[in-house]
Amino acid sequence: MGLRDTLLGRTKQVAPKLDNLFALPTAALTLQSELDLVSSGEAGLCFKAGSGEATTSTDDDLTALLDFDETVKVSITTDDLGFKWLVIDDPDISSLVTRIHGANTTMVEHGFGPRLLCAVFGFVPKTPPGEGDVRMVYLMKQGTFYPFAPTGNEQRNNELELRVRTFLEQDLAMEKELSRWMALWNLPVK
Amino acid sequence: MAKSDTKIERDHGLSVRMFFTGLALVVLYVIIISVLLSIGVGLVFVIVIAGALIFSQYYFSDKIAMWSMHAKEVTPAQEPKLHEIVDRLCLLANMPKPRVGVAEMDMPNAFATGRTPKHAVVCATRGIMKRLNDEELEAVLAHELSHVAHRDVAVMTIASGVGMLAGLVSRIALWSTLLGGGGRGGRGRGGQNIVLIELATIVISIVIYVIAYMLTMALSRYRELAADRSGAILIGKPSVLASALVHVTGDIGKIPRTDLRKTEGMNSFFFAPALAGGTTAKLFSTHPPLQVRLDALSKLERELNG
Numbered sequence: 001m002g003l004r005d006t007l008l009g010r011t012k013q014v015a016p017k018l019d020n021l022f023a024l025p026t027a028a029l030t031l032q033s034e035l036d037l038v039s040s041g042e043a044g045l046c047f048k049a050g051s052g053e054a055t056t057s058t059d060d061d062l063t064a065l066l067d068f069d070e071t072v073k074v075s076i077t078t079d080d081l082g083f084k085w086l087v088i089d090d091p092d093i094s095s096l097v098t099r100i101h102g103a104n105t106t107m108v109e110h111g112f113g114p115r116l117l118c119a120v121f122g123f124v125p126k127t128p129p130g131e132g133d134v135r136m137v138y139l140m141k142q143g144t145f146y147p148f149a150p151t152g153n154e155q156r157n158n159e160l161e162l163r164v165r166t167f168l169e170q171d172l173a174m175e176k177e178l179s180r181w182m183a184l185w186n187l188p189v190k
Numbered sequence: 191m192a193k194s195d196t197k198i199e200r201d202h203g204l205s206v207r208m209f210f211t212g213l214a215l216v217v218l219y220v221i222i223i224s225v226l227l228s229i230g231v232g233l234v235f236v237i238v239i240a241g242a243l244i245f246s247q248y249y250f251s252d253k254i255a256m257w258s259m260h261a262k263e264v265t266p267a268q269e270p271k272l273h274e275i276v277d278r279l280c281l282l283a284n285m286p287k288p289r290v291g292v293a294e295m296d297m298p299n300a301f302a303t304g305r306t307p308k309h310a311v312v313c314a315t316r317g318i319m320k321r322l323n324d325e326e327l328e329a330v331l332a333h334e335l336s337h338v339a340h341r342d343v344a345v346m347t348i349a350s351g352v353g354m355l356a357g358l359v360s361r362i363a364l365w366s367t368l369l370g371g372g373g374r375g376g377r378g379r380g381g382q383n384i385v386l387i388e389l390a391t392i393v394i395s396i397v398i399y400v401i402a403y404m405l406t407m408a409l410s411r412y413r414e415l416a417a418d419r420s421g422a423i424l425i426g427k428p429s430v431l432a433s434a435l436v437h438v439t440g441d442i443g444k445i446p447r448t449d450l451r452k453t454e455g456m457n458s459f460f461f462a463p464a465l466a467g468g469t470t471a472k473l474f475s476t477h478p479p480l481q482v483r484l485d486a487l488s489k490l491e492r493e494l495n496g
Contacts, residue, residue, distance in 0.1 A: 008209065009340045009416030013423065014284040048282065050426015050494065081275060082325045115426055117282055141284040154270065179287050182277040183266070 013114035017143030018104050020173045024121060024136065024145075025094045027171040031123055034167045036130055039093040040122030043100050044189035045086040046079075047107065047116045062086070065110065066103050077188045083117060085188045096121065104140070116140040118182075120148075120189045131160055135189060137182070144175035154185050211409045215349055218402050222355050225395060248347040252289075252304040252311045259301070261293035261313045272319070275328045276312060279335055283424055288312045288338055298322070298438045302334035303343050310338040318438060325427075326434035333421035333431060340420070342413050349409050353402040411478040415486055428487040428494065435487075439480045 005012065031037040066086070068074055073089035086103060090096040100119050107116060119138040125131060135148045147164035149157040161181070165174050175181060247254070256263070266273040273290055280287040288302065288310035298318035304310030312334045319327060337343075418435075422428035477483075 006341045006345065009342070009345075009413050009420070011283065011336060011339045011420040011424075014282070048278075048426055080324070081278065081328070083278065114282070114423075117278060139281055141281060177286075180277075180281060182281060183270075183274065185270075185274075 014141045015113050016104065016108060016116045016140035018101060018108075018140070020143045020145070021097055021101050021104075021119065021138055023172050024097050024138075027136070027145075027168050028093045028123075030167055030171055031134075031164070032126065035134075035164065036126045037123040037134055038126045039091070039096065040124045040133070040190045041089055041091045041096070042122045042190045043088050043090075043096045044120045044187065045088075045100055045103055045107075045116070046083050046118050046120065046184075046187075047086075047112060048082070049084050050115055066106055068099070072099065075188075079186065079188070087188055093121070118184075120184065120187060122190045124190075132157055133190075134160065134164055135184070135187070136164075137184065139175060139180065142175060142180065143173060144180075145172045146175040146181045148181070148184060150183075150185065154183075156183060207412055211405055211412060214405050215402070215409070218398060218405070222395075222398060225391060225398075244347060244351040248305055248344065251343045251347070252309055255301060255303040256291055256311060256313065259293045259313065259315075260295070261291040261311075263289050263291045263311070271324065272314065272327075272331075275324070275331055276335075279328065279332055279424060283335065283339065285335065285339055286310075288335070292316060292319070296320075300330050300334050302337045304338065305343055306341070307338050312338065321437055322434055325425075325430050326437065329421065329425050329427070329431035329434045330438070332424045333417050336417040336420035336424065337413070340413065340416060342417070345413065346406070346410060349406045353399060353406055407476055410476045414477050415483065418483055418487060419490060422487055422490055423494075426494070428491040432484050432487040432491075435480060435483055 028039055062076060062084075063074055066074070068088075075087045077085050077087065079085060088096065088099050088103070090099060100121075104116065104119070107113070118140055121136045121138070123134045123136060125133070132149055132151060135150075136145055137148050138145050145168070147161040147168075149160045149164075151157050168174060255261075264272065269290065269292060272292070276287060276290055286308050288304065288307070289312075291311050291313035293313055293315045295315050296317040297315055298321045300312070300314040300318055302310060302312040312331060314327070314331070318330065322330065418431060422431045425431070
């Protein structure tokens with residue numbers, strides 16, 4: 001923020017960085033070979049719905065706006081903090097990433113850009129139970145990924161998360177600031 | 191329905207008023223320094239003392255505020271919801287996460303302070319967490335985080351520094367008049383002139399003090415409106431912030447003043463002013479009247495709905 005903005009008490013809205021998303025399919029291969037984790041086939045897009053998005057006041061409007069083809073399974077839910085989740089089903093990780101990116105781009109075009117919080121991709125052990133589920137969270141404003149491995153009862157497997165980071169550092173833009181590895185309890189993405 | 195972001199973010203009237211308030215404060219700085227120079231003595235002394243006071247107030251703002259509010263820093267395990275809300279807001283706004291605190295008092299309020307965004311602390315009272323729903327609490331925290339992003343502690347410290355300087359000048363002038371007047375009383379016309387000059391200095395610096403104080407308060411009110419605006423834009427729903435304001439301010443009006451006076455010193459960092467001032471106190475108020483804030487928010491709501 002510049003001096004002028006400070007003096008006048010203004011903040012700029014932050015535009016999302018979407019491009020780093022496309023590195024995920026490569027990282028998915030690493031996750032499979034190193035940690036036996038495969039895509040759960042679900043991804044979610046988390047955003048804060050605000051006033052003024054008049055054309056998208058209902059979940060149906062939003063689905064229509066995003067205009068997915070009929071084969072895609074899409075659902076919209078609202079979490080307990082009032083953030084909306086657009087959840088997409090697609091067994092193929094590459095097309096899952098493409099669909100999430102497409103949804104992002106459409107939302108940015110319609111003025112939702114500053115409202116986007118994160119995208120979440122589910123990963124599950126290929127041979128259950130394994131070490132547990134891991135979600136790869138993509139922070140929209142930072143353009144970085146971090147792993148989130150909830151173990152139930154609002155606990156997370158930090159050791160596994162740090163291991164994921166070690167393996168993926170080469171493939172992905174990982175979030176360096178650990179304080180930004182936000183916990184997403186009860187998230188609707190498997 | 192794509193709309194330009196800059197149009198929403200800027201409120202020109204507000205910017206212009208803030209600019210002129212700031213300009214007037216700078217002019218006052220110049221006047222005060224010339225008054226100091228006209229006194230001649232103690233210039234270095236005055237500047238060093240005032241500077242040290244202002245700087246420590248600025249540097250330790252987070253600790254002072256936490257201490258005077260009896261607020262304690264809380265971990266995510268202690269207050270998961272509060273942390274979760276702050277986490278998400280900071281990621282949305284792409285700002286560093288401040289420390290999070292809770293003040294165990296029933297008065298519904300919140301404040302944010304700290305010299306830089308990295309050293310900031312955002313704090314809510316137990317009362318506000320009980321009274322507001324999650325979305326309203328989020329709106330209040332967005333308002334507070336906007337204060338952090340706007341660096342309001344730095345801006346308000348510099349601004350109130352003017353008032354402090356003016357106060358010091360008038361006190362030093364008074365002090366030297368009393369001492370000097372007693373010691374040089376018999377020296378005739380020369381001595382009288384000095385007394386007259388010093389009396390004039392006192393009057394002038396008191397007038398400056400009052401004006402500086404009023405300007406600082408005006409600046410504080412504008413910055414409240416600016417934080418309302420940025421906070422509302424961050425959550426995307428001005429109406430939720432408006433409803434939080436109504437709940438908090440409505441309740442505050444009902445609580446007896448005796449409970450509230452304890453927090454008087456903290457007024458300018460609060461979400462809602464702790465003291466319910468009368469109409470005569472308007473010029474000296476740190477926060478704009480509720481109706482002004484609500485009107486600004488509904489104007490913003492209309493803008494967002496294009």
